[in-house]
Amino acid sequence: xxxxxxxxxxxxxxxxxxxxxxxxxxxxxxxxxxxxxxxxxxxxxxxxxxxxxxxxxxxxxxxxxxxxxxxxxxxxxxxxxxxxxxxxxxxxxxxxxxxxxxxxxxxxxxxxxxxxxxxxxxxxxxxxxxxxxxxxxxxxxxxxxxxxxxxxxxxxxxxxxxxxxxxxxxxxxxxxxxxxxxxxxxxxxxxxxxxxxxxxxxxxxxxxxxxxxxxxxxxxxxxxxxxxxxxxxxxxxxxxxxxxxxxxxxxxxxxxxxxxxxxxxxxxxxxxxxxxxxxxxxxxxxxxxxxxxxxxxxxxxxxxxxxxxxxxxxxxxxxxxxxxxxxxxxxxxxxxxxxxxxxxxxxxxxxxxxxxxxxxxxxxxxxxxxxxxxxxxxxxxxxxxxxxxxxxxxxxxxxxxxxxxxxxxxxxxxxxxxxxxxxxxxxxxxxxxxxxxxxxx
Numbered sequence: 275x276x277x278x279x280x281x282x283x284x285x286x287x288x289x290x291x292x293x294x295x296x297x298x299x300x301x302x303x304x305x306x307x308x309x310x311x312x313x314x315x316x317x318x319x320x321x322x323x324x325x326x327x328x329x330x331x332x333x334x335x336x337x338x339x340x341x342x343x344x345x346x347x348x349x350x351x352x353x354x355x356x357x358x359x360x361x362x363x364x365x366x367x368x369x370x371x372x373x374x375x376x377x378x379x380x381x382x383x384x385x386x387x388x389x390x391x392x393x394x395x396x397x398x399x400x401x402x403x404x405x406x407x408x409x410x411x412x413x414x415x416x417x418x419x420x421x422x423x424x425x426x427x428x429x430x431x432x433x434x435x436x437x438x439x440x441x442x443x444x445x446x447x448x449x450x451x452x453x454x455x456x457x458x459x460x461x462x463x464x465x466x467x468x469x470x471x472x473x474x475x476x477x478x479x480x481x482x483x484x485x486x487x488x489x490x491x492x493x494x495x496x497x498x499x500x501x502x503x504x505x506x507x508x509x510x511x512x513x514x515x516x517x518x519x520x521x522x523x524x525x526x527x528x529x530x531x532x533x534x535x536x537x538x539x540x541x542x543x544x545x546x547x548x549x550x551x552x553x554x555x556x557x558x559x560x561x562x563x564x565x566x567x568x569x570x571x572x573x574x575x576x577x578x579x580x581x582x583x584x585x586x587x588x589x590x591x592x593x594x595x596x597x598x599x600x601x602x603x604x605x606x607x608x609x610x611x612x613x614x615x616x617x618x619x620x621x622x623x624x625x626x627x628x629x630x631x632x633x634x635x636x637x638x639x640x641x642x643x644x645x646x647x648x649x650x651x652x653x654x655x656x657x658x659x660x661x662x663x664x665x666x667x668x669x670x671x672x673x674x675x676x677x678x679x680x681x682x683x684x685x686x687x688x689x690x691x692x693x694x695x696x697x698x699x700x701x702x703x704x705x706x707x708x709x710x711x712x713x714x715x
Contacts, residue, residue: 334714335375339379350568364579397603401438433694435467436465459624466694467642506518512610513605567597573593629689676688
């Protein structure tokens, strides 16, 4: 049986918030629940209704946020570090997306965040399973809260979350057409997304060289390592490609004195990992890319006050406790591209937006541009011929904060002065982009 949290029990929320040190309840309403998507596989979701004094939730879109990793938690990192109503210190966030939408955080794949698997075969091993699991959850969600069935529903994503979002969107569009899921699916936004892993890896060297983070020798080393990844991908040796991707990242670090893959102009994360002798590549990559999403302070918040507030987390489940296993189970699927899925979305008329941070390395804009040119979508030549339009930074009027262009059901946003986590780096610009994509500006 799926665990259950009754809707809108205001005074319960108030008492828990006060007992956990939060000075007052959040404005508006929240609701959360578990869904058993497969036997022994449980997914957690958390919905925030909008906090907008001039609009009711019926008048604003519903946005689902999917984190990366795989193994990064939307209920934790996306919520308290990026777009939720409160930041990690439980202070109001000025650029929270609840100003413009209802926001649904889902901890996926199974095992991420507060989601959990009861046994080893409960984890997903590919995006196909991730998508089918999400469809079970969405069917549950829209059945349980039917007033959202007619509200425009968007999927926003970041990093590996974009790869999952593409697969989920394709299956959701089919399910909506068949009538098995009732919702008003309005589009998907792919942020700094792992759509074509090889195109990202192959452009690391040129990008770092152009930004003076590699010399000629370093460029040769990085390009040589990347070429081995390419050979493995071309031979369909995807697990080996993931291992060689790990090796390439090590080569990058050695030649750049430890560049931050998430933002080339900021120091490495405070909780820097150190590799140990005999550590396998999966553990190494989990440390590199999962640990930054589970900072100690965030871990303490989620397994302390937030866990107590939610009051439905099983005693044997800790937030992030299965994150590394999630990453491990997906390793064989990690380097597979999903460009063909994006092509199918565009061809079937789904609204697709790509957005990328100028300072991101792990999914650099050069790589995004490369896979974009591989699309077979008939609108691509017309899109390519368009000139982009500058957008003022909302926080600095008169200063360009982004560029964008759009043609038919495809749009691209180039976000300046932002790395991998755009809402963290450029919150006002990210909020404006959200409003534009959901047709509020």
